[in-house]
Amino acid sequence: MPSNEQIPHDKSLDNSLALMQEGYLFIKNRTEKYQSDLFEARLLGEKVICMSGEEAAGIFYDNSLFQRKGAAPKRVQKSLFGENAIQTMDGEAHIHRKLLFMSLMTPPHQKRLAHLAMEHWEASTPKWEGVKQVVLFDEAKKILTRIACSWAGVPLDEQEIAERAEDFYNMVDAFGAVGPRHWKGRRARTKTEDWIKSMISDVREGKLKAEEGSALYEMAFHTELDGRQLGTQMAAIELINVLRPIVAIATFITFGALAVHEHPEVKVKLQSSDREYPEMFAQEVRRFYPFGPFLGARAKKDFEWKEAEFKEGMLVLLDMYGTNHDPRLWDRPHEFRPERFKEWKGSLFDFIPQGGGDPARGHRCPGEGITVEVMKASIDFLVNKIAFDVPVQNLSYSLVRMPTLPESGFVMENIRWK
Structure with a gap:
């Protein structure tokens, strides 16, 4: 049997510090250096195989x-996912719970959320017209919190929107953080879980009416394979796992605005009547800009692949950012070019901004x-309904900070209806 010497x-004794210092490029830097799709490293004293x-x-x-x-560290569960949530499950139990999520994310639900988004963006415009500056990222978080809760059937008072939006995002922001950012995410999770619980x-007690088919109703009354209802805590965690990712779309919207600003030719195409282009644009934003850095799993059994020996229980990290920028898969990967998605065949494994594989089974x-x-x-x-000026600001983003965002959050001035 081959040993992992091959x-x-x-060479580092432990790569944990290097991972914090290199962020999104940690795995990519090494697969390029070693000219190999995989390498072995040590993280927090544990042997890990990283691959791309x-x-x-x-x-x-x-x-x-x-x-x-066992793949998601407790610190990530305690901030981002919630403890023992769907992301940590396997087998039939995972598929059963996944079907609940899939039922809430069908095309009619997608269209409803898109419609709500447009309604709320338009309703915000009159407020922005008299304001000197608006930070797109901050506004997007609030609007997405509003629409996520409205769609899910979660009651939300106007005065608590900013605070809830901040809490949802702080859970996401804690992912790659240590120190204050991490603790902020943990506090946000505790607070949000208590609220939803x-x-x-x-x-369940009939004090609050939830519409059948809404995310609130379906999570409250979901039964597991053994016929038991989810515990109140777990139902709350999984409802947050529906709401939080909708609020996290604020990052993609902000990067989308940056793409339009930096590529005037893209703006012209988005203003045309080409019906396919907005979809290609959205996909290229998701491919090109950094969102999730990597994913973790543990080997279920001993096996070999590419002369590497995977031992049962071994932690393996898959490089999301590097795969989305792999020159073998993407022609000129460091250029922003939505047209590339015209030819894209829809592989389950070459484009993984939010993970890969089949969403129904995996x-x-x-x-x-x-x-x-x-x-x-x-x-x-942003392109067709309003006009605005983009003042001088710091629009750069760090590939070390995980997750990352344009430094200024994308400031807009002189906002007006078209």
């Missing part, structure tokens, strides 16, 4: 080889359709 080993590319993604999403249980209890995010539709509506609003 695959590149990163379409073939690696295909292996990573093979449910007979990998499982998610009391709502789930009220729905761990790919079931909310990609919602992301794309809400992005399309939001960019349509």
Whole structure:
């Protein structure tokens, strides 16, 4: 049996500090240096195999080889996902719960959210007309919190929107953080879980009416394979796992605005009547700009692949950013070119901004359709419904900070109806 001496080993005693210092490029820097799709490293004292590319993604999403249980560190569960949530499940139990998520993310739900997004963007415009500056990212977070809660059947008072929006985003922002940012995310999760938990209890006790088919109703009354209802805490965690990713679309919308600003030719095409172009644009924003850096899983059993020995229980990281910028998969990957999606064949493993594989059977995010539709509506609003000036500001973004964003949040001035 081959030993892992045959695959590149990163020489460092522990790569944890390098990962924090290199962020999105940590895996990519090494696959390029070693001219290999995979290498072994040590993170927090543990042997880890890091890998990148379409073939690696295909292996990573093979449910007979990998499982998610034990892959997400507790610190990520306590801020981003919630403890023991769907992202940590495997097998039939995972598929059963995934079907619940899929039922809430069908094309009619996607269209409804896109329609709500446009309504709320338009309703915000009169308020912006008299204001000197508006930060797009901050506005997007609030609007997406409003529409996510309205669509899900979650009651939300106008005066709490800014605070709830901040909490939803702080959970996401804690992903790659240590220190204050991490603790902020944990506090936000505790607060949000308490809020949603009391709502789930009220729905179950009949004190709060939830419409059948709404996310609030479906989470409150979902039964597991053994016929038992989800515990109140777990129902709250999973409802947050529906709401939080909708609020996180604010990042893609902000990067979308940056793309339009930096590529005037793209703006012209978005103003034309080409019906395919907005979809290609949204996909290229998701491919080109950094969102998720990597994903983790653990080997289910001992096996070999590409002369590497995967031991049962071993942690494996899949490079999302590097795969989306792999020159073998994407012609001139560091150019922003929406037209590339005209020829794209829709592989499950070459384009993985929110994970890869089949969303119905595996761990790919079931909310990609919602992301794309809400992005399309939001960019349509920014390009075709209003006009604004973009003052001098710092629009750069760091590939070290995970997750990242244009530094200024994209400031707009002199906003007016077209």
